[in-house]
Amino acid sequence: MDKGSEIFSNWIIETYGNKGTRYFITNDFTILPIERFSEYFNVSAKYRVKRSGSSNVGKSNISNVLSYIKSHDYVVQTTRENGGKLFVESYEPLHKRRFLLHGHEYMFSLRDSEYVS
Structure with missing residues (x-):
């Protein structure tokens, strides 16, 4: 990519500058x-294309997803x-169902x- 290094460097400078980084x-310090x-x-x-397929809910999000399911009229017998x-x-x-x-x-x-989410 022409001027790729310059474009990426400018993006880094702008992004971190907006966060107050000086x-x-x-x-080596x-x-x-x-x-x-x-x-x-x-x-x-x-450039990397994201692999197809879905990701796990993740341990940190399971309680949030369970709360959502229970509060939105999903008929659920068991969960694990x-x-x-x-x-x-x-x-x-x-x-x-999404x-x-x-x-x-x-x-x-x-x-x-059973269903996996």
Whole structure:
């Protein structure tokens, strides 16, 4: 990408400048002023396409998702968690049913006799 290093350096300078950062400190404790970042570093980036598929709910979000489910009229018989995944048994058809919670989209997927979110 033409001028890629310059573009990325300017983005870093602007982003950290907006956060009030005035200096960078390197591993050898050299203190560098943020506005001269591009003089000290050659910045590069790689474009990566996100893999397809969904992520686990995550241990820290399971209680929030359970609260949401219980307060939004989902018919749930049992719930359990395992490895950051939430498993739900329901007589209601939940497969591919989606909901938004705190800016994240969640979806139920049928696995054997229970739904995974």
